[in-house]
Amino acid sequence: MTETKAKQTPESMPDTTALHGSVEDGSAHVVGIGDLRVVLIPDDDCWFAQGLEIDYAAQGDTIEDAQEKFQNGLAATVHEHLKIHGTINNILRIAPQGAWDLMLSATAEPHTFSQVTYHQISEIQGLWSLPFQGIKYLEQAV
Amino acid sequence: MPAEVTRDTVIDVLRRHGVAVYPCEPGSDTLVLVKSDAIEAQLLPAVAGRKLLHYLARKFGVPIHHFFNPLEAPRLPDDHVQ
Numbered sequence: 001m002t003e004t005k006a007k008q009t010p011e012s013m014p015d016t017t018a019l020h021g022s023v024e025d026g027s028a029h030v031v032g033i034g035d036l037r038v039v040l041i042p043d044d045d046c047w048f049a050q051g052l053e054i055d056y057a058a059q060g061d062t063i064e065d066a067q068e069k070f071q072n073g074l075a076a077t078v079h080e081h082l083k084i085h086g087t088i089n090n091i092l093r094i095a096p097q098g099a100w101d102l103m104l105s106a107t108a109e110p111h112t113f114s115q116v117t118y119h120q121i122s123e124i125q126g127l128w129s130l131p132f133q134g135i136k137y138l139e140q141a142v
Numbered sequence: 143m144p145a146e147v148t149r150d151t152v153i154d155v156l157r158r159h160g161v162a163v164y165p166c167e168p169g170s171d172t173l174v175l176v177k178s179d180a181i182e183a184q185l186l187p188a189v190a191g192r193k194l195l196h197y198l199a200r201k202f203g204v205p206i207h208h209f210f211n212p213l214e215a216p217r218l219p220d221d222h223v224q
Contacts, residue, residue, distance in 0.1 A: 043191040050197070059187050059194040069185055076166050076183030080174050090179055096200070 016053040020088050029082050033135075038070060039102045040139040049137070052103060055095040067137060103138050147195060147209045149186045158215040159204045177202050 017034040037052045040063055047066035050057040051074070058073045060066030081088050094100075153163050156175060166172040172185045180201050187194070190209070199206040208215040 041193060043193040046187065046191045048191060048193040048197075050193075055201075056182060057194065057197045058184065059191055061187075073172070073183050073185060076172050076174075077181070080166070080176075080181050080183055084176075084181060090181065 018054075018088065018092055022086075026086055031078050031082070031088055033074075035136060037103065037136040037138060038067075039099060040066060040137050041102060042140065050095055050099045050102070052095050052099055054091055055093050055099075056091070063137075063139065067135075071135070102140060146189045149188055149190065151212055152186055152190050152195070152198065152209060155204060155208050155212050155215050156198065156202060158212070158218055159202060159208070161202050161204075175202065 016036050017032070019032045020029065021031075022029040033054070036054060039050045039052065041048045041050065043059070045061075047060050047063050048057065049060065049066040049070040051070070054074070056070070056074050056077060058066060058069040060069045078088055078091060081091055153173070157163055160177055162176040163173055166174050166183050172183050174181070174183050175198075182201070184198075190198075195209050196206060198204065199209065204215075
């Protein structure tokens with residue numbers, strides 16, 4: 001029997017924020033993403049991390065590995081968008097309904113993870129750091 | 143359907159569906175996947191789970207069954223006909 005956990009409704013969680021600043025010539029960018037929620041889902045022998053307010057996902061061997069792959073992958077994805085488009089506009093797309101349904105289901109267990117890092121891209125070549133503040137990981141109960 | 147879909151198969155099927163796949167940086171294991179507006183970086187695992195496959199299929203417009211049966215995926219221009 002599946003244990004029922006208290007749901008964390010969207011109203012009870014902080015709003016996700018994203019900011020992007022750049023120098024006039026576009027050679028340096030600062031991107032920050034705050035309070036992003038990520039659903040962690042067991043998938044056979046691994047874990048799958050699906051972002052909600054940003055439709056990005058990654059797979060890892062463990063919960064911690066999935067979180068790390070998600071953060072590093074999203075940072076690199078931001079970098080590629082800046083290289084190609086110069087903006088993060090195309091990243092800011094929410095996940096489909098199915099991912100949200102997982103979070104709203106009784107089996108979704110909120111798992112809070114916060115990380116404060118700083119990320120700057122110089123001359124669109126080097127990835128130095130990216131800020132991901134207050135990523136909220138939501139672990140689905142097994 | 144085979145139980146496991148390896149990283150090489152995932153990359154091959156993505157490429158067959160017009161996804162450009164290249165390293166994030168020279169020598170990096172993180173790959174950049176690009177098709178139209180869909181651009182993302184992924185450190186693909188040695189074996190992809192079902193949820194990751196469904197995610198990639200949705201993001202890049204790949205029929206999910208092609209990951210399990212790559213021969214059904216479109217041929218690349220440089221594929222040799224046996």
